[in-house]
Amino acid sequence: NDPVQVTSTATQSEYEPSLVQDSSNMHYLTYTLSDGNDAELWIQNSSDIQTWSIPIQLTNNSFEDYDLDVFVSNNDTFYFAWAPQNPDYQEIWFASTNTPLVTNVLENNKIQVTDNDIYDYETSIFLDVNNNLHIGWVGLTNSSQSNLNDANRTSNEIFVATSIDYGQSFAITELTKNNVSDAYPSIIQEGSNGFYYFTAVRDN
Numbered sequence: 467n468d469p470v471q472v473t474s475t476a477t478q479s480e481y482e483p484s485l486v487q488d489s490s491n492m493h494y495l496t497y498t499l500s501d502g503n504d505a506e507l508w509i510q511n512s513s514d515i516q517t518w519s520i521p522i523q524l525t526n527n528s529f530e531d532y533d534l535d536v537f538v539s540n541n542d543t544f545y546f547a548w549a550p551q552n553p554d555y556q557e558i559w560f561a562s563t564n565t566p567l568v569t570n571v572l573e574n575n576k577i578q579v580t581d582n583d584i585y586d587y588e589t590s591i592f593l594d595v596n597n598n599l600h601i602g603w604v605g606l607t608n609s610s611q612s613n614l615n616d617a618n619r620t621s622n623e624i625f626v627a628t629s630i631d632y633g634q635s636f637a638i639t640e641l642t643k644n645n646v647s648d649a650y651p652s653i654i655q656e657g658s659n660g661f662y663y664f665t666a667v668r669d670n
Contacts, residue, residue: 467515470515470516470518472495472510472518473497473499473510473521475499477501478499478500478501479499479500479501479502480497480498480499480500480508481497481498481500482497482498482532482533482534483495483496483497484496484497484534484535484536486536486537486538486544487538488538488542489540489541489542490542491513492511492512492513493511493512493513493515494509494510494511494536494538494544494566495509495510495511495512495518496508496509496524496534496536496546497534498531498532498533498534499521500530504530505530505531505532506523506524506525506526506527506531507523507524507525507531507534507548507572508521508522508523508524509521509522509524509566509567510522511567519567522567522568522569523569523570524546524566524569524570524571524572524573525550525570525572525573526570526573527550527573529550529551530550530551531548531549531550532548532549532550532551532556532587533548533549533587533588533589533603534546534547534548534589535547535548535589535590535591536591537591537592537593539593539597542564543562543563543564544562544563544564544566545560545561545562545591545593545599545633546560546561546562546563546572546591547559547560547579547589547590547591547601547603548572548589549586549587549588549589549603555582555583555584555585555586556585556586556587557578557579557580557581557582557586558578558579558580558586558589558601558603558627559576559577559578559579560576560577560578560579560591560599560601560633560636561575561576561577561633562575562632562633563575577633577634579601579627579636579638580627580638582605584605584606584607584608585605585606586603586604586605586606586625587603587604587606588603588604588649588650588651589601589602589603590602590603590650590651590652590653591653592653592654592655594655595655595658597632598628598629598630599628599629599632599633599636600626600627600628600629600653601626601627601629601636602624602625602626602651602652602653603624603625603626603651604622604623604624604625604648604649604650604651605622605623605624605625605640606621606622607621607622607623608621620645620646620647622646622647622648622649623640623641623642623643623644623648624640624641624642624648624651625638625639625640625641626638626639626641626651626653627639
Protein backbone atom coordinates (compact mmCIF):
# COMPACT_ATOMS: atom_id res chain seq x y z
CA ASN A 467 0.00 0.00 0.00
CA ASP A 468 1.00 3.62 -0.34
CA PRO A 469 2.51 5.32 2.71
CA VAL A 470 0.02 6.88 5.13
CA GLN A 471 0.84 10.18 6.82
CA VAL A 472 0.21 9.79 10.54
CA THR A 473 1.31 13.15 11.95
CA SER A 474 1.01 16.70 10.67
CA THR A 475 2.51 19.52 12.74
CA ALA A 476 3.65 22.89 11.45
CA THR A 477 6.19 23.86 14.11
CA GLN A 478 7.28 20.48 15.52
CA SER A 479 9.25 17.52 14.21
CA GLU A 480 8.46 13.83 14.74
CA TYR A 481 11.17 11.18 14.44
CA GLU A 482 12.46 7.79 15.64
CA PRO A 483 9.13 5.90 15.21
CA SER A 484 8.50 2.42 16.60
CA LEU A 485 5.51 0.31 15.51
CA VAL A 486 4.03 -2.67 17.40
CA GLN A 487 0.85 -4.76 17.31
CA ASP A 488 -1.13 -6.29 20.20
CA SER A 489 -3.14 -9.54 20.30
CA SER A 490 -6.30 -7.82 19.01
CA ASN A 491 -4.44 -6.59 15.90
CA MET A 492 -4.40 -3.01 17.16
CA HIS A 493 -1.32 -1.12 15.98
CA TYR A 494 0.58 1.36 18.14
CA LEU A 495 3.01 3.96 16.83
CA THR A 496 5.38 5.70 19.24
CA TYR A 497 7.78 8.52 18.40
CA THR A 498 9.67 11.53 19.68
CA LEU A 499 8.13 14.94 19.09
CA SER A 500 10.37 17.99 19.34
CA ASP A 501 9.82 21.72 19.01
CA GLY A 502 13.54 22.48 19.08
CA ASN A 503 13.54 23.23 22.81
CA ASP A 504 11.95 20.11 24.29
CA ALA A 505 11.52 16.51 23.11
CA GLU A 506 8.82 14.23 24.54
CA LEU A 507 7.47 10.77 23.70
CA TRP A 508 4.03 10.29 22.14
CA ILE A 509 1.80 7.40 21.01
CA GLN A 510 -1.06 6.85 18.56
CA ASN A 511 -3.02 3.72 17.67
CA SER A 512 -4.91 2.37 14.68
CA SER A 513 -6.93 -0.74 13.85
CA ASP A 514 -6.31 -0.51 10.10
CA ILE A 515 -3.04 1.49 9.67
CA GLN A 516 -5.02 4.03 7.63
CA THR A 517 -6.79 6.07 10.32
CA TRP A 518 -4.93 7.00 13.49
CA SER A 519 -6.06 8.21 16.89
CA ILE A 520 -5.19 11.61 18.29
CA PRO A 521 -1.69 11.72 19.83
CA ILE A 522 -1.24 10.96 23.52
CA GLN A 523 1.79 12.29 25.39
CA LEU A 524 3.75 9.61 27.27
CA THR A 525 6.40 11.76 28.99
CA ASN A 526 6.34 15.26 30.44
CA ASN A 527 9.56 16.50 32.00
CA SER A 528 12.26 19.15 31.81
CA PHE A 529 14.72 17.11 29.72
CA GLU A 530 14.67 15.61 26.24
CA ASP A 531 13.46 12.03 25.62
CA TYR A 532 14.87 10.01 22.70
CA ASP A 533 15.35 6.53 21.21
CA LEU A 534 12.09 4.90 22.37
CA ASP A 535 11.63 1.21 21.56
CA VAL A 536 8.57 -0.92 22.43
CA PHE A 537 7.85 -4.64 22.82
CA VAL A 538 4.37 -6.15 23.37
CA SER A 539 4.08 -9.52 25.13
CA ASN A 540 1.51 -12.22 24.42
CA ASN A 541 -0.63 -10.95 27.32
CA ASP A 542 -0.52 -7.40 25.93
CA THR A 543 1.91 -5.96 28.43
CA PHE A 544 3.83 -3.10 26.81
CA TYR A 545 7.53 -2.78 27.64
CA PHE A 546 9.30 0.49 26.83
CA ALA A 547 12.96 1.51 26.84
CA TRP A 548 14.31 4.94 25.95
CA ALA A 549 17.22 7.32 26.52
CA PRO A 550 16.39 10.70 28.08
CA GLN A 551 19.00 13.33 28.77
CA ASN A 552 18.49 13.46 32.50
CA PRO A 553 19.84 16.14 32.57
CA ASP A 554 23.66 15.98 32.28
CA TYR A 555 24.03 12.50 30.75
CA GLN A 556 21.83 10.45 28.46
CA GLU A 557 20.73 7.42 30.50
CA ILE A 558 18.56 4.36 29.80
CA TRP A 559 15.07 4.22 31.31
CA PHE A 560 12.39 1.50 31.35
CA ALA A 561 8.65 1.27 31.94
CA SER A 562 5.91 -1.32 31.54
CA THR A 563 2.13 -0.97 31.39
CA ASN A 564 -1.07 -2.67 30.25
CA THR A 565 -2.61 0.72 29.44
CA PRO A 566 -0.29 2.49 26.96
CA LEU A 567 -2.90 5.04 25.87
CA VAL A 568 -2.84 6.94 29.16
CA THR A 569 -1.33 10.42 29.33
CA ASN A 570 2.11 10.46 31.00
CA VAL A 571 2.03 6.69 31.60
CA LEU A 572 5.80 6.41 31.02
CA GLU A 573 6.52 9.44 33.18
CA ASN A 574 4.55 7.89 36.06
CA ASN A 575 6.03 4.37 35.79
CA LYS A 576 9.65 4.89 34.71
CA ILE A 577 12.59 3.01 36.22
CA GLN A 578 16.18 4.17 35.65
CA VAL A 579 18.34 1.35 34.28
CA THR A 580 21.73 3.10 33.99
CA ASP A 581 23.40 5.68 36.20
CA ASN A 582 26.84 6.47 34.83
CA ASP A 583 28.92 9.26 33.36
CA ILE A 584 28.77 8.15 29.73
CA TYR A 585 26.40 8.84 26.88
CA ASP A 586 23.86 5.95 26.58
CA TYR A 587 21.52 5.87 23.57
CA GLU A 588 20.04 3.88 20.61
CA THR A 589 17.93 1.54 22.73
CA SER A 590 16.16 -1.71 21.84
CA ILE A 591 14.03 -3.98 24.03
CA PHE A 592 12.99 -7.65 23.86
CA LEU A 593 11.12 -10.19 26.04
CA ASP A 594 12.29 -13.78 25.56
CA VAL A 595 10.26 -17.01 25.81
CA ASN A 596 11.24 -17.34 29.48
CA ASN A 597 9.87 -13.85 30.19
CA ASN A 598 13.31 -12.36 30.73
CA LEU A 599 13.66 -8.76 29.58
CA HIS A 600 16.67 -7.58 27.57
CA ILE A 601 17.48 -3.95 26.82
CA GLY A 602 20.29 -3.22 24.38
CA TRP A 603 21.95 0.13 23.75
CA VAL A 604 25.12 1.95 22.74
CA GLY A 605 27.41 3.45 25.36
CA LEU A 606 29.89 6.13 24.34
CA THR A 607 32.52 4.96 26.79
CA ASN A 608 35.07 7.76 26.48
CA SER A 609 32.73 10.73 26.64
CA SER A 610 30.34 12.57 28.90
CA GLN A 611 27.50 14.73 27.67
CA SER A 612 29.62 17.84 28.17
CA ASN A 613 32.23 16.92 25.55
CA LEU A 614 30.10 14.84 23.19
CA ASN A 615 30.89 16.99 20.15
CA ASP A 616 34.60 16.18 20.51
CA ALA A 617 34.12 12.47 21.17
CA ASN A 618 35.98 9.73 19.33
CA ARG A 619 33.01 7.58 18.34
CA THR A 620 35.12 4.46 17.91
CA SER A 621 34.53 4.12 21.65
CA ASN A 622 30.86 3.26 20.94
CA GLU A 623 30.26 -0.11 22.61
CA ILE A 624 27.17 -2.34 22.89
CA PHE A 625 25.62 -2.98 26.31
CA VAL A 626 22.71 -5.16 27.42
CA ALA A 627 20.68 -5.09 30.62
CA THR A 628 18.83 -8.30 31.54
CA SER A 629 15.98 -8.59 34.03
CA ILE A 630 14.44 -11.79 35.39
CA ASP A 631 11.80 -9.92 37.42
CA TYR A 632 9.96 -8.00 34.68
CA GLY A 633 12.10 -4.89 35.02
CA GLN A 634 12.34 -4.43 38.77
CA SER A 635 16.11 -4.97 38.63
CA PHE A 636 18.69 -5.30 35.85
CA ALA A 637 22.12 -6.89 35.40
CA ILE A 638 24.24 -4.94 32.89
CA THR A 639 26.88 -6.48 30.61
CA GLU A 640 29.21 -4.81 28.10
CA LEU A 641 29.10 -6.98 24.97
CA THR A 642 31.73 -5.34 22.77
CA LYS A 643 35.21 -3.98 23.33
CA ASN A 644 36.77 -2.83 20.08
CA ASN A 645 38.04 0.11 18.05
CA VAL A 646 35.08 0.56 15.72
CA SER A 647 31.85 2.50 16.03
CA ASP A 648 29.21 0.03 17.20
CA ALA A 649 25.66 1.29 16.75
CA TYR A 650 21.94 0.48 16.66
CA PRO A 651 21.84 -2.90 18.43
CA SER A 652 18.81 -5.15 18.02
CA ILE A 653 17.76 -8.24 19.99
CA ILE A 654 16.10 -11.40 18.65
CA GLN A 655 15.67 -15.02 19.73
CA GLU A 656 16.03 -18.17 17.62
CA GLY A 657 12.89 -20.15 18.37
CA SER A 658 12.97 -21.31 22.00
CA ASN A 659 16.68 -22.15 22.04
CA GLY A 660 17.64 -19.13 24.09
CA PHE A 661 20.17 -17.66 21.67
CA TYR A 662 20.25 -13.89 21.46
CA TYR A 663 21.83 -11.93 18.69
CA PHE A 664 23.04 -8.36 19.01
CA THR A 665 23.69 -6.69 15.69
CA ALA A 666 25.51 -3.41 15.09
CA VAL A 667 26.43 -1.16 12.20
CA ARG A 668 30.13 -0.39 12.21
CA ASP A 669 32.13 2.28 10.45
CA ASN A 670 34.11 -0.29 8.44
